[in-house]
Amino acid sequence: MEWTLDWYLSLSAVLFTIGALGVLLRRNAIVVFMSIELMLNAVNITLVAFSRALGDAAGQMLVFFVMAVAAAEAAVGLAIVIALFRKKETVDLTRFNLFRF
Amino acid sequence: MVSQLFFFFFAAVAIASGIGLIVSRSPVSGALWLVLNLCCVAALYVTMNARFIGVAQILVYAGAIMVLFLFVIMLLNLAALPKLQSIDWKRAVAFLLGMVILAQLTYVLAGSLDLLPEPTLSDAASGSASALGRELLTRYALPMEVTGILLLVATIGAVLLARRSSNKR
Numbered sequence: 001m002e003w004t005l006d007w008y009l010s011l012s013a014v015l016f017t018i019g020a021l022g023v024l025l026r027r028n029a030i031v032v033f034m035s036i037e038l039m040l041n042a043v044n045i046t047l048v049a050f051s052r053a054l055g056d057a058a059g060q061m062l063v064f065f066v067m068a069v070a071a072a073e074a075a076v077g078l079a080i081v082i083a084l085f086r087k088k089e090t091v092d093l094t095r096f097n098l099f100r101f
Numbered sequence: 102m103v104s105q106l107f108f109f110f111f112a113a114v115a116i117a118s119g120i121g122l123i124v125s126r127s128p129v130s131g132a133l134w135l136v137l138n139l140c141c142v143a144a145l146y147v148t149m150n151a152r153f154i155g156v157a158q159i160l161v162y163a164g165a166i167m168v169l170f171l172f173v174i175m176l177l178n179l180a181a182l183p184k185l186q187s188i189d190w191k192r193a194v195a196f197l198l199g200m201v202i203l204a205q206l207t208y209v210l211a212g213s214l215d216l217l218p219e220p221t222l223s224d225a226a227s228g229s230a231s232a233l234g235r236e237l238l239t240r241y242a243l244p245m246e247v248t249g250i251l252l253l254v255a256t257i258g259a260v261l262l263a264r265r266s267s268n269k270r
Contacts, residue, residue: 011112022123030128034135052149067161068248072255074166078173079262
């Protein structure tokens with residue numbers, strides 16, 4: 001019943017890649033946000049795995065702070081999506097060109 | 102051995118639901134895939150003896166953040182949301198009874214097979230709520246306060262951003 005760090009790191013890499021692909025491929029702003037949450041979770045898995053491997057609680061503390069920042073990011077990001085939707089009536093990211101001049 | 106099976110099962114479901122998130126057409130089903138993914142990640146935390154983190158994962162992510170996502174999707178009324186169907190009570194009761202039987206069987210099996218990894222003393226100490234809380238309020242007290250301010254600022258910012266501007270006619 002041995003516990004191996006490598007598997008958890010591989011799983012984390014795969015999940016992070018899926019999240020990055022979601023950010024790059026999807027055009028719906030909300031799905032892009034959810035992909036970002038997926039990437040944050042992949043990083044959290046890495047932190048907890050190293051915390052377990054090194055016998056140090058610092059990694060798990062960091063996961064707490066990542067969760068708090070993720071909550072703040074989701075709230076502000078979704079508020080921005082709502083504001084953009086009021087302005088443009090869409091959440092398609094290719095339709096936003098507010099910074100173009 | 103059993104804990105390895107646990108890992109592979111939850112890892113496979115997590116990867117599959119992650120792929121489901123990025124290929125699903127409607128954002129609502131994407132959000133539900135992500136909920137499944139977050140629950141699997143919480144189970145993986147438990148296999149690493151980070152039990153309190155696992156509970157916090159379900160409460161914060163699968164509970165709060167995903168409700169926020171679904172709420173915004175409903176608010177924006179993206180595409181055509183699937184129509185609500187009236188609940189078939191016979192099926193609901195059957196589902197509930199099936200879940201009860203599954204829970205009973207799992208409980209008995211978990212007791213006899215010790216499905217969860219047996220925590221060594223240091224592991225159990227490092228992942229428990231009391232140990233994490235002690236660290237949080239001693240060594241990480243300042244970051245925790247800063248996090249509180251961050252959450253407050255994010256709340257105010259979100260309200261200000263999403264507020265319908267009143268001076269617009």
